[in-house]
Every structure is written in structure tokens, then in C-alpha cells.
Amino acid sequence: MKEKIRVIQYLGSKVNILDAIEKEIKKITPEHGTVVDLFSGTGVVSSYLADSYRVIANDVQEYSSLITGVLIKNSRSLIGYDDLINSEAYKNNKDELCKYFKDILEYEQQVIENNDTELLAKLCECNVFYNGENISDTSRDELKKIFGESINMFTDESIEKFKNDRDIYALFTLYYSNSYFSVEQCIEIDSIRKAIDMIETNSTENSVTKKILMVCLLHAVSEIVSSVGKNFAQPIKVVDGSGKIKTFAINRCMRDRKLKIEDPFKEMLEILNRRRKIYSDSNKAYTLDSFEAIEITEIKAADTFYLDPPYTIDHYSRFYHVLETLVKYDYPILEEKKYNGKIYLMNGRYRNDRFQSNYCIPSKGKMEFEKLIETISSTGANIIMSYSDSDDNQDTRKRVVSKVELMELLKKNYPNVKMRNISHRYRKLSSKNSNRKELDDGELLFICHY
Numbered sequence: 466m467k468e469k470i471r472v473i474q475y476l477g478s479k480v481n482i483l484d485a486i487e488k489e490i491k492k493i494t495p496e497h498g499t500v501v502d503l504f505s506g507t508g509v510v511s512s513y514l515a516d517s518y519r520v521i522a523n524d525v526q527e528y529s530s531l532i533t534g535v536l537i538k539n540s541r542s543l544i545g546y547d548d549l550i551n552s553e554a555y556k557n558n559k560d561e562l563c564k565y566f567k568d569i570l571e572y573e574q575q576v577i578e579n580n581d582t583e584l585l586a587k588l589c590e591c592n593v594f595y596n597g598e599n600i601s602d603t604s605r606d607e608l609k610k611i612f613g614e615s616i617n618m619f620t621d622e623s624i625e626k627f628k629n630d631r632d633i634y635a636l637f638t639l640y641y642s643n644s645y646f647s648v649e650q651c652i653e654i655d656s657i658r659k660a661i662d663m664i665e666t667n668s669t670e671n672s673v674t675k676k677i678l679m680v681c682l683l684h685a686v687s688e689i690v691s692s693v694g695k696n697f698a699q700p701i702k703v704v705d706g707s708g709k710i711k712t713f714a715i716n717r718c719m720r721d722r723k724l725k726i727e728d729p730f731k732e733m734l735e736i737l738n739r740r741r742k743i744y745s746d747s748n749k750a751y752t753l754d755s756f757e758a759i760e761i762t763e764i765k766a767a768d769t770f771y772l773d774p775p776y777t778i779d780h781y782s783r784f785y786h787v788l789e790t791l792v793k794y795d796y797p798i799l800e801e802k803k804y805n806g807k808i809y810l811m812n813g814r815y816r817n818d819r820f821q822s823n824y825c826i827p828s829k830g831k832m833e834f835e836k837l838i839e840t841i842s843s844t845g846a847n848i849i850m851s852y853s854d855s856d857d858n859q860d861t862r863k864r865v866v867s868k869v870e871l872m873e874l875l876k877k878n879y880p881n882v883k884m885r886n887i888s889h890r891y892r893k894l895s896s897k898n899s900n901r902k903e904l905d906d907g908e909l910l911f912i913c914h915y
């Protein structure tokens with residue numbers, strides 16, 4: 466049984482069907498040939514294939530190419546978790562943030578120690594983040610009793626200062642505390658992020674080490690986040706429309722707030738460091754839009770493309786923006802919405818420049834697929850394409866391109882096209898009644914070759 470490394474919980478992850486994908490790829494790819502994973506996501510497919518093939522991965526999101534790049538290379542970290550948190554960079558950063566955010570930190574510690582769900586709900590709903598634009602004038606005095614002077618840190622000026630000086634890393638504490646994470650968790654994330662950045666890049670081993678440690682941090686952050694499904698579409702909502710605390714959600718949030726970065730971080734580091742596979746030195750991971758990627762000479766020369774693009778109107782950048790920001794660490798401008806004539810920062814705290822994929826836009830999606838398949842077929846490469854069918858009975862999202870349309874496009878460009886159903890069955894609570902029912906996930910593979 467080959468090892469499957471799941472760094473982040475991901476929508477549409479193929480972690481459960483890797484054997485079936487590999488089996489089909491083997492049938493149409495020469496031994497030791499080159500496979501391109503054009504939409505690599507969590508890198509699970511790339512890393513699974515990397516011990517049999519040369520793998521070139523690509524994804525438009527930076528967190529994805531960072532993760533995949535580590536998974537498909539022979540790499541170990543020279544530095545452990547304890548070295549990081551004993552570093553001057555970590556300690557100084559943490560000390561400074563603990564001073565700036567002293568009042569709210571002490572308040573939060575009390576709330577968590579006392580399991581005070583009512584006060585935790587109040588913190589989750591307080592709207593103190595980023596540049597403070599969402600803090601209402603009427604609540605400012607009340608909130609000052611909780612946040613003390615640190616309430617004045619949430620301004621455009623301090624964001625600019627932290628962004629330009631870069632001596633103290635404070636992005637997560639300013640942007641995401643009291644929502645996806647606690648203040649304490651954010652201070653920890655910022656300080657580890659700083660310690661990783663401060664590792665000197667004076668050798669290949671050190672550059673690789675930094676990347677591995679970043680992958681461990683991405684993993685830890687996506688394990689401790691307080692949200693439904695462990696993504697970043699929005700923080701867990703602990704209060705309903707009438708202001709009543711939702712028992713299940715607040716207990717879940719309390720549990721998540723107690724999680725430590727250390728445990729998942731160390732766990733992932735151990736998994737990555739104990740790998741003993743030998744991968745091709747020419748494996749590579751790009752961060753490009755799919756159309757830019759297929760212009761690259763080594764990609765054009767590949768034997769087989771594995772394609773797993775998004776098929777619904779949901780942009781991945783909306784679900785994983787916090788991971789992208791953790792990698793970029795660029796203090797982005799956050800997205801706003803207009804409501805009753807007033808402008809508000811959005812609850813999900815999305816970056817306003819997040820990538821909008823044409824594959825997810827109903828008016829453009831079909832043309833995008835057409836162009837993609839045409840371009841790849843013109844290189845002479847074969848294609849294995851994943852598709853999961855939508856089904857109204859299973860509450861799945863409607864697809865931008867249907868199975869029939871896709872089959873037509875593929876048949877126009879390839880002499881041999883087959884469709885295989887590789888669904889596995891699972892049990893889910895039905896939304897129509899409260900019974901668990903057997904469902905299948907409608908996973909399909911299109912196999913196209915010359």
C-alpha cells in the first residue's frame with residue numbers, strides 16, 4: 466500500500482481514488498514517462514504518481530504549488546519545530562505581539578479556561594479585525610473594556626506600518642483573530658511564520674527546509690481552523706439570526722480554539738521527513754494559470770495530462786484564501802460588500818484580489834474547456850480527466866459543463882475516448898429526512914488517447 470500524504474482537507478480532493486487514477490495512467494503512459502498534473506490542488510495525485518513517473522505539477526494557487534513542490538521532491542528539513550520556537554525571531558515576535566495585544570489575550574485566556582461559551586460567542590461576533598472599519602461607534606466603548614488599547618491596533622495605519630517595516634509579523638493577529646482562530650493561535654502562527662522567513666537561504670538545503678516548514682504550517686493552520694469543513698469560506702457561525710447562541714457550533718468553536726499548532730505541525734514534519742522514496746530530480750511545480758502552463762516547453766512535451774479542474778461556480782480562492790495569504794504574507798486589502806447603502810467588510814475576510822477561474826464562470830467555462838482540450842490534443846499528449854457528476858438528490862452543486870458536453874468535446878479531439886465510473890459508496894445524512902443513506906460520489910474518469 467503506497468503512502469498518501471494529505472496536507473490539507475480539500476474540496477474535490479482525489480485522495481480516495483488514487484489507485485484508480487494511477488491504474489488508468491499506467492495503461493496509456495510509457496514507463497518513466499512524463500505526467501503533467503495541471504490542477505494539482507493538494508498534490509496528492511502528483512505525489513502518488515511521482516515514484517513511477519517524472520511529474521510536472523501546476524496550480525494557480527501559491528499554497529498548492531508550494532505543497533506539491535515539496536511532495537514530489539526528495540527533501541528533508543534540517544530544522545525541527547523546537548528549533549523554530551527557540552529561535553530569537555520567534556521569541557521576539559511573540560513577545561512583541563503579546564505586549565501589543567495583552568488585554569485581549571488575557572481576556573481570551575480566561576474565556577477559554579472557563580469554557581465560557583457565552584463570552585466566546587461575544588468575541589466571535591465582536592467584528593474587531595483588519596482596519597477596524599466594522600467596529601460600530603456604539604460598541605467601541607464596550608469593546609475597549611475587552612480589548613484595552615489593542616483596539617487601536619486595528620487601523621489602516623498600523624497595517625501599513627507592519628507591512629512596510631516587517632520587523633514584527635502581525636498579519637494573522639490583525640486579520641483573522643476572533644474568527645477563524647483565537648488571538649493566541651494567530652500570534653503563534655505569525656511568530657512561526659516570521660521564524661521560517663528568518664532562516665537564511667544560503668544553501669539549497671535551507672531553501673528546501675523553509676518550504677517543508679511552510680507546508681507543516683499550512684497543514685497545522687488548516688487543522689486548527691474553526692469553520693465548517695475546515696476550509697476558509699467563512700468562520701463557524703455561532704449565533705443564529707435572532708441572536709441566539711447555537712449550542713453545537715459554539716462547542717465546536719471552543720474545542721477548535723483549544724487546539725495547538727504544535728501537534729499537527731510536528732506530525733506533518735515527521736511524515737515528510739521519514740519519506741524514503743526516490744523521485745526524479747526534474748520534477749517541478751509551477752504556479753500558473755493552466756493556459757500559461759501549457760505554453761511551457763517541458764509541459765508541451767509531456768506524455769500524459771491528468772486534468773482535475775474545478776467544475777462548479779465555486780472558486781477555490783474563496784475557500785482557501787487564508788492559506789494563500791499565509792504563503793504570500795502580503796497584508797492584502799480585504800473584500801467589502803454593500804448592504805443597506807453601507808459598505809461592510811465581509812465575514813469571510815477574503816482578499817479582494819483572489820483569483821477568479823474562468824472554468825467556474827458559466828458564460829466562459831465551456832469555451833475554456835474547449836480551448837484546453839484542443840491545445841493539449843495538439844501536442845500529441847494523452848489525457849486522463851476527472852469529473853464528478855452533479856446529482857440533485859445528493860445536494861451537489863450544478864456543473865458548469867455537463868458530462869455529455871465534456872464527452873463531445875473530448876471525442877472531437879481524440880480518436881479513443883472512454884468513460885469509467887470509479888465511484889465509491891459512502892454514507893451521508895440525507896437533508897430530506899434525518900436518515901443516513903447510501904450514496905455514491907459519482908467520480909468519473911475520461912480516458913483519451915491516440
Ligand SMILES: C[S@@+](CC[C@H](N)C(=O)[O-])C[C@H]1O[C@@H](n2cnc3c(N)ncnc32)[C@H](O)[C@@H]1O
Pocket residue numbers: 475476477478479480503504505506507508509510523524525526529753754755756773774775781782822823824
Ligand atoms: C478539483 S481541484 C484539484 C484537486 C486535486 N486533484 C487534489 O486531489 O487535491 C482544482 C484545482 O484547480 C485550480 N485552478 C482553478 N482554476 C485554475 C486555472 N485557471 N489554472 C490553474 N489552476 C486552476 C484550483 O486552485 C484547485 O486547486
